[in-house]
Amino acid sequence: MTINCNGSLIDLSTPKVMGILNITPDSFYDGGLYKNETQILNQTEKMLTAGATFIDIGAYSSRPGADHVSIEEEKNRILPIVELLVNRFPEILLSIDTFRSEIAKSCINLGAAIINDISGGSLDPDMISVVGELKVPYIMMHMKGSPQTMKDLDQYDDLIGEMNLYFAKKVFEARKNGINDIIIDPGFGFAKNSTQNFNLLQNLKLLKVQELPILVGVSRKSMIYKTLNIKAHMALNGTSVLNTVAVLNGASIIRVHDVKEAVECISLLNTLKESNSYN
Structure with missing residues (x-):
């Protein structure tokens, strides 16, 4: 299972890590931390x-109830950073977290590799x-409504079936428009309450019916810190536990704030898997 990113084939048969770089001032965990070049x-x-x-990279916070950001403001935030990173790290595979086609096109033209659409x-x-015209991988997430309204749209008769x-x-629709490389994201926390999030994680393999790579993003989210009655900055251990569960249940990419710990999770799970072949 591979995806083509700027001419490089990335093999997702072994899970990969996607590091989060928020350049928004109001993200739930690291908003405002990265203010200068x-x-x-x-x-x-x-x-x-x-x-x-x-x-x-995201320049529009998608946390529940986040303020709306104009397309001009999103452009002003993200385009200089894409240019900066592509120039400094020519081999970087940048994923652009946006739901706007104009932002997507501008960022890909500057050298980004993937579009991640909530x-x-x-x-x-x-x-x-x-x-489809850009011929880049597309991450499509499950969400109802918008970041401003999704909190009240968590009613389902059959969560997995509806997803x-x-x-x-x-x-x-994506195939009809010529998109070859598709990744699905269940959208933990997006129009889903905590119970639904844990049910979804437990039954993640049921989404494999799509026969597509699955991206999981649970890093430091409220399903962790509210369950443990802690703050987001204390939720690394909980994040590692749920990332492990996600990979065991079929995730191909885990999207995280803490890359080192996520890479270690995958490394240990790979070693565990390899050890089974000797039995």
């Missing part, structure tokens, strides 16, 4: 050195056709 470059280098295959094309009717139907429709 030096901080951004240092954090990116740290993640790459620790073993991140991809770096995911709405799966639902918030911009041009997104899927534009990604599989959602992805089947989205994948059909």
Whole structure:
């Protein structure tokens, strides 16, 4: 199972790590931490050195109830950073966290490699056709509503069944528009309550019916820190536990704030898997 990123074939048969670089001032965990070029470059280098295959950049916070950001503001935040990182790290595989086709196209033209759309094309009717024209991998997430409304849209009769139907429709549309490399993201915390999040993680393998790589992003989310009655900055251990469960249940990419620890999780699980072959 491979995806083509800027001409490089990335093998997802072994799980990979995607490091999160938030350049928004209001992200739930690390908003505002990376305010200047030096901080951004240092954090990116740290993640790459620790073993991140991809770096995911977002300039529009998608946390529940996040403020709306204009397309002009999103452009002003993200385009200079894409240019900065591509120039400093020519081999970097940048994933662009945006639901706007105009942002997607501008970033890919600057050298980014992947589009990561929290709405799966639902918030911009041009997104899927534009990604098809760009011929880049597309991460489509499951979400209902928008970051401003999703908190009240967690009603399901059959969560997994409805998600599989959602992805089947989205994948059909993506294929029709020429998108070859598709990754699905269950969208933990997006129009899902804590109980639903844990149920989804436990039954992640049921999404494998799509026969596509699965990306899981649970890093330091409220399903961890609220369950443990701690703060997000204390949720690394819980994140490592759930990342381990995600990989055991079929995740091909884990999207994280803490790359070193995620790489260690995958390394240990790979060793465990290899040890079984000697029995």
